[in-house]
Amino acid sequence: MTSPFETLALSRRTLLVGAGASLLLPAAARRAGAAPATGGTLVAVLDPEPAGLVAGLTISAPAVAVSANIFDGLVEYDEGFKLKPSLATSWETSADGTVITFRLRNDVTWHDGTPFTSADVAYSLLEVTKKVHPRGNAVFANLTAVDTPDPHTAVLRFSRPSPVVWAAFNGTETQILPKHLYEGTNPLTNPLNGKPIGTGAFVFKEWVKGERIVLERNPNYWDKGRPYLDRVVFRIIRDPASRAAALETGEAQYIPLNPVPLSDVARIKASKDLVVETRGFEGPAPMYFFDFNLRREPFGDIRVRQAFAHALNRKALAETVFYGLAKPAEGPVPSYQTQFFATDLPQYDYNIAKAEALLDAAGLKKGSDGVRLRIDHIPSAYGEDYRRAGEYFKQALKRIGVDVTLRNYDLPTYIKVVFTEYDFDTHSAWYSAYPDPQIGVQRRYWSQAIKKGTPSSNASGIADPEIDAVIERIQTEGNVEKRNADIRELQRLAQVKLPSVNLLELTFYRAYSAKLSGIDLAPFGGYQSLKTVWVGA
Amino acid sequence: MARALQLPEGRVLRYLGLRVVQVVPTILAIVVLNFFFLRLAPGDLAEVMAGEAGSATPEYMAMLRQQFGLDEPLAIQFFKYMGQLFQLNLGYSFRNSMPVLDLILTRAPNTALLMLSSLVLAVALGILFGAISAQWRGRWPDGVLSAVSTIGFATPLFWVGLMLIVLFSVELRWLPAGGMRDLQQAHTGLAAVGDVALHMVLPVLSLAFFYIAIYTRLTRSAMLEVLELDFVRTARAKGIAPLPIAVRHVLRNALLPIVTMTGLQLGTLLSGSVVIETVFAWPGMGRLAFDAVFQRDINLLLGVLFFSSFLVIVSNLATDLVYALLDPRIDVR
Numbered sequence: 001m002t003s004p005f006e007t008l009a010l011s012r013r014t015l016l017v018g019a020g021a022s023l024l025l026p027a028a029a030r031r032a033g034a035a036p037a038t039g040g041t042l043v044a045v046l047d048p049e050p051a052g053l054v055a056g057l058t059i060s061a062p063a064v065a066v067s068a069n070i071f072d073g074l075v076e077y078d079e080g081f082k083l084k085p086s087l088a089t090s091w092e093t094s095a096d097g098t099v100i101t102f103r104l105r106n107d108v109t110w111h112d113g114t115p116f117t118s119a120d121v122a123y124s125l126l127e128v129t130k131k132v133h134p135r136g137n138a139v140f141a142n143l144t145a146v147d148t149p150d151p152h153t154a155v156l157r158f159s160r161p162s163p164v165v166w167a168a169f170n171g172t173e174t175q176i177l178p179k180h181l182y183e184g185t186n187p188l189t190n191p192l193n194g195k196p197i198g199t200g201a202f203v204f205k206e207w208v209k210g211e212r213i214v215l216e217r218n219p220n221y222w223d224k225g226r227p228y229l230d231r232v233v234f235r236i237i238r239d240p241a242s243r244a245a246a247l248e249t250g251e252a253q254y255i256p257l258n259p260v261p262l263s264d265v266a267r268i269k270a271s272k273d274l275v276v277e278t279r280g281f282e283g284p285a286p287m288y289f290f291d292f293n294l295r296r297e298p299f300g301d302i303r304v305r306q307a308f309a310h311a312l313n314r315k316a317l318a319e320t321v322f323y324g325l326a327k328p329a330e331g332p333v334p335s336y337q338t339q340f341f342a343t344d345l346p347q348y349d350y351n352i353a354k355a356e357a358l359l360d361a362a363g364l365k366k367g368s369d370g371v372r373l374r375i376d377h378i379p380s381a382y383g384e385d386y387r388r389a390g391e392y393f394k395q396a397l398k399r400i401g402v403d404v405t406l407r408n409y410d411l412p413t414y415i416k417v418v419f420t421e422y423d424f425d426t427h428s429a430w431y432s433a434y435p436d437p438q439i440g441v442q443r444r445y446w447s448q449a450i451k452k453g454t455p456s457s458n459a460s461g462i463a464d465p466e467i468d469a470v471i472e473r474i475q476t477e478g479n480v481e482k483r484n485a486d487i488r489e490l491q492r493l494a495q496v497k498l499p500s501v502n503l504l505e506l507t508f509y510r511a512y513s514a515k516l517s518g519i520d521l522a523p524f525g526g527y528q529s530l531k532t533v534w535v536g537a
Numbered sequence: 538m539a540r541a542l543q544l545p546e547g548r549v550l551r552y553l554g555l556r557v558v559q560v561v562p563t564i565l566a567i568v569v570l571n572f573f574f575l576r577l578a579p580g581d582l583a584e585v586m587a588g589e590a591g592s593a594t595p596e597y598m599a600m601l602r603q604q605f606g607l608d609e610p611l612a613i614q615f616f617k618y619m620g621q622l623f624q625l626n627l628g629y630s631f632r633n634s635m636p637v638l639d640l641i642l643t644r645a646p647n648t649a650l651l652m653l654s655s656l657v658l659a660v661a662l663g664i665l666f667g668a669i670s671a672q673w674r675g676r677w678p679d680g681v682l683s684a685v686s687t688i689g690f691a692t693p694l695f696w697v698g699l700m701l702i703v704l705f706s707v708e709l710r711w712l713p714a715g716g717m718r719d720l721q722q723a724h725t726g727l728a729a730v731g732d733v734a735l736h737m738v739l740p741v742l743s744l745a746f747f748y749i750a751i752y753t754r755l756t757r758s759a760m761l762e763v764l765e766l767d768f769v770r771t772a773r774a775k776g777i778a779p780l781p782i783a784v785r786h787v788l789r790n791a792l793l794p795i796v797t798m799t800g801l802q803l804g805t806l807l808s809g810s811v812v813i814e815t816v817f818a819w820p821g822m823g824r825l826a827f828d829a830v831f832q833r834d835i836n837l838l839l840g841v842l843f844f845s846s847f848l849v850i851v852s853n854l855a856t857d858l859v860y861a862l863l864d865p866r867i868d869v870r
Contacts, residue, residue, distance in 0.1 A: 194634045239816050242715050
């Protein structure tokens with residue numbers, strides 16, 4: 001056994017989507033068999049400007065989109081969620097699951113010419129990922145030591161089996177940093193974070209704050225022949241309508257994240273010069289949900305929660321507020337992560353009569369004004385779409401006699417109110433499910449994830465011994481099959497106990513010029529290096 | 538006329554000295570108030586950055602707060618900040634990983650370029666249009682210009698900007714849609730200047746469209762007021778031609794409110810136009826300050842506010858001096 005992902009077959013859905021899409025691809029991409037053209041400058045657009053360019057330290061979506069070009073990880077994902085070599089050429093796990101040995105490439109140098117060795121791996125995992133990565137200390141909690149018997153072998157020792165780490169070795173999550181430049185400094189304040197030196201396909205050139213980040217081709221890149229582009233320039237454009245204009249005028253060719261408003265997607269799609277690509281986000285896996293604050297009544301009563309679930313028409317929500325770029329969720333894990341996804345989960349169909357009956361049974365009778373319950377709702381502050389969804393919830397719940405007051409805040413206030421003060425009745429947001437539910441899903445359900453003051457943690461306050469037991473088994477189970485069975489059980493419990501309503505699998509998308517070829521469609525493709533991209537005729 | 542344009546030198550120096558003495562406590566008061574008021578906003582930079590990261594652990598949050606100095610008592614934070622300020626150190630922006638002063642110094646010239654260009658254009662055209670309106674009051678030029686300036690005043694800036702982009706960039710492909718430079722290829726020397734100028738056209742026009750409206754209306758009403766005065770009638774009675782009357786007698790006396798307005802706008806110059814900088818992806822101060830608010834980047838915000846208050850005071854001072862220059866009845870004291 002090497003990793004849990006290698007045992008998985010490519011799902012039929014992925015294959016079908018791939019086959020269908022290839023017929024629709026622009027001419028340049030269809031000639032994918034042809035030799036890639038080299039040279040040229042690609043202008044990409046970011047929003048907002050990242051805080052630093054080393055995603056292993058200041059991780060955020062735009063930081064990763066730049067940083068993945070400058071740094072590599074030990075492994076990468078291919079389009080079927082399987083691992084493929086990057087800085088590591090091969091890897092193996094001991095029978096008891098507590099030792100992972102990576103064989104490393106011996107032809108890699110840092111951009112300053114120093115050779116890359118296993119010491120860099122040991123330093124990065126132990127001193128950076130485990131200490132200063134926002135979730136690294138949780139994912140790598142059981143990593144106790146990294147041995148370096150020779151410069152091209154890294155032996156990771158764990159106190160107990162940790163299958164979850166296989167979801168974090170990719171370069172978009174765990175980067176390998178140069179030990180010789182970071183050792184002895186505080187990694188968070190190292191000035192190199194603004195002018196990074198990596199092993200990646202592109203070399204950092206300049207960063208003019210507020211305007212541009214310029215990368216140039218790494219002529220010594222270990223993946224011979226790549227990259228194809230001479231230069232990549234990232235521009236910062238905050239206004240979504242202006243981002244669309246930059247694409248349409250050809251001033252920018254690639255927007256990896258949140259390129260244009262949902263309402264503009266159809267127009268951009270219709271243009272023969274532009275492409276909207278929804279693949280490449282199966283790794284981040286955004287899942288949208290509706291939380292109850294279980295500290296407050298009447299949400300302790302499961303009938304009330306069930307009533308809400310029956311009152312929300314997820315299909316209508318997907319089609320109106322999200323312009324069809326979303327799909328009703330059947331549980332907390334997205335359906336495209338077939339290795340984990342549980343089919344036949346309990347579902348709550350859209351049924352107003354049932355919802356009203358449940359509320360009546362819970363003793364919440366309608367008053368003379370038709371209102372049986374007055375509550376508030378705080379939508380996520382990460383974008384206008386979620387505020388519009390809040391309007392939808394208000395209208396939908398009105399139909400069952402629940403009067404909702406919407407409370408909209410700016411991002412910092414939202415984080416404070418929801419995750420520190422827990423001052424809400426209901427709350428809606430999306431979290432990344434990440435490529436392993438232990439990273440992205442358990443934080444919504446585990447009692448230990450009730451962490452006051454920590455964004456994107458357990459906000460509903462669910463603390464259920466049965467759920468906790470399953471989660472703790474998932475964390476320590478070394479056998480992939482047994483662990484996946486526990487993951488399916490977690491999804492079932494999440495649907496039965498219903499601390500929050502799983503609403504939608506959101507669809508994120510990239511937009512780019514039809515002249516580009518070689519766009520990476522792997523599960524983290526939206527954040528992935530541009531080393532595979534070239535400008536066609 | 539020449540006599541009136543001179544100011545008594547000794548008085549001006551004494552006046553300036555007095556004002557500088559007043560300026561120091563004013564700025565100090567502003568800094569102290571800002572420091573405490575900004576902290577009333579819920580949430581901090583650590584929470585914002587953890588939010589951007591997608592997830593975090595409490596240990597990570599604590600580490601960030603320690604790094605940002607947010608774990609210390611407010612009083613200590615305050616004295617540290619004031620201590621830095623006296624050494625002209627505005628602190629460090631952790632969200633931008635750069636010293637605040639450097640950030641401001643790289644962004645301020647970009648905003649100044651944009652705002653000064655549009656202000657000059659707006660004042661020049663506004664005075665011209667206002668003068669024409671006043672001269673032909675109630676006739677068709679007045680009607681047309683009043684209508685245009687009302688539209689300019691009432692139209693949201695971002696909409697004007699976007700419509701200009703759609704027309705001149707997306708449809709006609711004459712002008713770039715945003716940014717300050719062409720990033721596909723690097724220009725040098727005169728070509729680089731031309732490149733920036735080309736990128737300035739649309740944002741300057743959008744901003745000027747709004748300001749022209751203000752100056753047109755202001756000039757028109759000020760001139761109409763002066764036109765009623767006795768000395769204008771006297772000038773007319775002396776047989777002076779209408780144009781010299783309008784320019785030399787009426788306009789000069791109508792300039793004071795325009796100077797006031799220009800001074801006010803110069804003061805807010807650095808805070809710039811957030812809207813236009815956002816729509817045109819212009820790397821200026823307005824956007825810097827705006828983002829800092831939503832990222833709770835207090836150090837940066839304090840720095841921007843410090844700079845802006847300084848500028849307001851300087852431009853008020855300059856306005857006072859110009860008053861005295863234009864109107865001999867006003868004296869600096």
